[in-house]
Amino acid sequence: MSLIRFFRNRPLVIIVILSVLLIVAAVFTSQNDGSINAVEGIVGEIISPVQKILYSATSYVYNSISDIKERRELRTNYQNLKERVAYLEKELLRMNELEKQNQRLRRLLDFATEREEFVVTGARVTGKDPGNWFDIFTIDKGENHGIAVNMAVVTEQGLVGRIIEVGSNWSKVQSIIDARSSISGIIERTRDNGVVKGNNLFGFEDGTCSMIYLPLDSEIVEGDKVITSGLGGILPKGIYIGEVKEITRSKRDLYKTVIVEPAVDFRRLEEVLVVKGRTDD
Amino acid sequence: MKGWVICGILLGNIIIQSSLFPFIQIYGVQPDSLAVLVVSFALLAGNPTSAIVGLAGGLLQDIIYGPCVGVYALQYMLAGYTIGLVYGKVFADKMMVCMFFVALMVLLREFLMFIQLFFTGLDVSIYNVFFTVILPEIVYTVAVTPLIYYLMRRLYKYRFMNRRWHFGN
Numbered sequence: 001m002s003l004i005r006f007f008r009n010r011p012l013v014i015i016v017i018l019s020v021l022l023i024v025a026a027v028f029t030s031q032n033d034g035s036i037n038a039v040e041g042i043v044g045e046i047i048s049p050v051q052k053i054l055y056s057a058t059s060y061v062y063n064s065i066s067d068i069k070e071r072r073e074l075r076t077n078y079q080n081l082k083e084r085v086a087y088l089e090k091e092l093l094r095m096n097e098l099e100k101q102n103q104r105l106r107r108l109l110d111f112a113t114e115r116e117e118f119v120v121t122g123a124r125v126t127g128k129d130p131g132n133w134f135d136i137f138t139i140d141k142g143e144n145h146g147i148a149v150n151m152a153v154v155t156e157q158g159l160v161g162r163i164i165e166v167g168s169n170w171s172k173v174q175s176i177i178d179a180r181s182s183i184s185g186i187i188e189r190t191r192d193n194g195v196v197k198g199n200n201l202f203g204f205e206d207g208t209c210s211m212i213y214l215p216l217d218s219e220i221v222e223g224d225k226v227i228t229s230g231l232g233g234i235l236p237k238g239i240y241i242g243e244v245k246e247i248t249r250s251k252r253d254l255y256k257t258v259i260v261e262p263a264v265d266f267r268r269l270e271e272v273l274v275v276k277g278r279t280d281d
Numbered sequence: 282m283k284g285w286v287i288c289g290i291l292l293g294n295i296i297i298q299s300s301l302f303p304f305i306q307i308y309g310v311q312p313d314s315l316a317v318l319v320v321s322f323a324l325l326a327g328n329p330t331s332a333i334v335g336l337a338g339g340l341l342q343d344i345i346y347g348p349c350v351g352v353y354a355l356q357y358m359l360a361g362y363t364i365g366l367v368y369g370k371v372f373a374d375k376m377m378v379c380m381f382f383v384a385l386m387v388l389l390r391e392f393l394m395f396i397q398l399f400f401t402g403l404d405v406s407i408y409n410v411f412f413t414v415i416l417p418e419i420v421y422t423v424a425v426t427p428l429i430y431y432l433m434r435r436l437y438k439y440r441f442m443n444r445r446w447h448f449g450n
Contacts, residue, residue, distance in 0.1 A: 015359070026352050026355070059304065062304040126300075130311070130342060
């Protein structure tokens with residue numbers, strides 16, 4: 001009784017104790033092994049179905065509005081585009097070449113259809129981190145569907161991210177543009193290896209990645225394609241990540257850094273594929 | 282009854298925040314409706330309700346989306362407790378009062394986030410953070426405040442919501 005009275009008269013003491021407990025909890029849970037604990041599992045099971053319905057509905061409305069907006073813009077630009085037709089015809093030959101290149105890349109991108117043994121399951125995006133700081137989202141498939149931590153998440157456009165936590169019927173995905181994401185990549189043309197890190201840190205939310213630790217003598221040019229290297233055995237080799245947007249290097253650096261524009265449209269993610277690193281996993 | 286209503290509000294909030302808000306983002310920023318709820322509880326009920334709402338709402342965010350459990354909970358609880366201290370000392374009926382405290386809360390919470398990330402070793406610029414994330418988020422959150430605060434004031438017209446909670450029981 002005296003203890004209750006003590007706390008009742010000292011709310012600040014309770015707040016300080018709770019703050020310390022939360023800091024300790026944050027430190028401990030920041031080093032978790034990727035599994036979702038009982039509390040996370042129960043809360044996720046309750047929320048996930050409702051999220052799924054709401055997300056689908058709002059996604060439908062958003063896409064419809066976007067389509068109308070895009071059509072209006074296209075009409076405005078129609079006249080300008082007409083004038084450019086002549087110029088574009090001259091570019092036709094070059095475009096044919098690009099189309100062939102595009103077809104080659106498309107075959108690479110259609111990872112799921114060509115190498116079905118890698119595909120674990122398709123999944124729907126059910127929610128996104130409510131904060132403005134990180135890029136984590138949830139999908140509606142989990143352990144019961146064969147998903148495990150570190151499996152790659154892709155769309156027909158390319159690599160989305162990797163599974164970081166798995167519940168029974170839902171999983172958390174860390175996208176490649178998240179500042180804490182770090183994966184091994186390779187420049188398709190020059191075969192230079194590097195590490196692809198996300199750039200979405202507050203203040204710099206431009207949806208790009210940086211590819212670091214590239215050799216100084218590499219002959220990378222803007223537009224080069226970046227794919228996963230498969231090093232480390234976590235992600236499968238050959239998944240398209242994006243293309244080189246900009247090459248940056250200061251004189252003091254011992255390696256080159258490039259900005260990579262991911263192929264995936266992270267603002268309109270609805271369906272994804274989960275794939276595993278090796279067929280014998 | 283009051284506890285169940287608050288639980289329902291917090292669950293509904295996390296569902297809407299994670300499902301609906303990604304589609305109304307402006308330049309990658311979305312409103313912080315939990316901050317508005319915490320401030321509403323602080324002005325309409327004071328402590329410990331606002332601190333508990335902050336703690337519970339923050340924990341829910343931590344569990345579902347947080348990189349670790351405790352980060353959001355600490356921010357919202359501290360902000361809820363601090364603003365709850367002014368309960369009874371300001372005109373809670375004035376919308377501007379609520380909007381002012383919401384702006385203050387988002388500022389306080391984002392600075393706490395900035396400090397936490399700074400100590401985890403992430404190289405960030407306070408100037409960029411303020412103008413590209415914190416300021417837009419304050420403006421956006423303040424813009425949605427009138428709707429949420431209006432609904433909260435209507436809720437507090439029910440007698441069961443006015444039952445006082447105390448620390449230590």
